[in-house]
C-alpha cells in the first residue's frame with residue numbers, strides 16, 4: 313500500500329518546480345476593476361521589483377481565461393512613477409500575434425497562453441515604476457485582463 317504515497321510525492325515535487333517561475337503580481341489600480349490573469353511570468357523575476365538593465369527586452373507570459381468571445385485584442389502598458397504616468401510602447405500591436413496555444417477569435421471560457429515583450433529604452437534612464445500591463449477588447453473598448461508589478465531599470469546589473 314506504499315505505492316500511492318510515492319506517486320503523490322513525485323507529483324508534488326514536479327508541480328511545485330513548475331510554479332517556481334510565476335511572478336507575484338497585483339491587480340491594476342489605474343483603471344477600474346480589471347481581472348488578473350490566472351498566472352503571469354515576467355522573465356527572471358519571481359518577487360518584484362523586477363530589476364532589468366536599460367535597453368533590455370523583457371519577456372512577459374501570461375495565462376488567462378477568455379471572459380467572452382474576443383475578436384480583436386490589443387496590449388497596452390503604462391509605467392506609474394510617484395509623479396507621472398508614462399506610456400510604454402509595445403512592439404506587438406495585435407495581441408492575437410502573441411497567443412501561442414490557439415488563434416483568434418477566442419471563445420468564452422477558453423484557456424489562453426499569451427506572450428509579449430516590453431523594451432525599456434535609454435530615454436528614461438535609471439527609473440523605478442509600477443508596470444501596468446493591459447489587454448484591451450477593441451470591439452467593446454474595455455480592458456479584460458491586467459496585472460501590476462514594480463519594475464526597476466538600472467544602468468547595469
Ligand SMILES: *[C@@H]1O[C@H](CO)[C@@H](O)[C@H](O)[C@H]1NC(C)=O
Nearest residue numbers: 334351352353373374375425
Ligand atoms: C501557461 O500554461 C501552460 C500549459 O499549462 C504552461 O506550460 C505555461 O507555463 C503557463 N504559462 C504561464 C505564464 O503560467
Ligand SMILES: *[C@@H]1O[C@H](CO)[C@@H](O)[C@H](O)[C@H]1NC(C)=O
Nearest residue numbers: 365366367433434435467468
Ligand atoms: C541603449 O540604447 C541606445 C540606443 O541604441 C544607446 O545609445 C545607449 O547607449 C544604450 N544604453 C545602454 C546602457 O546600453
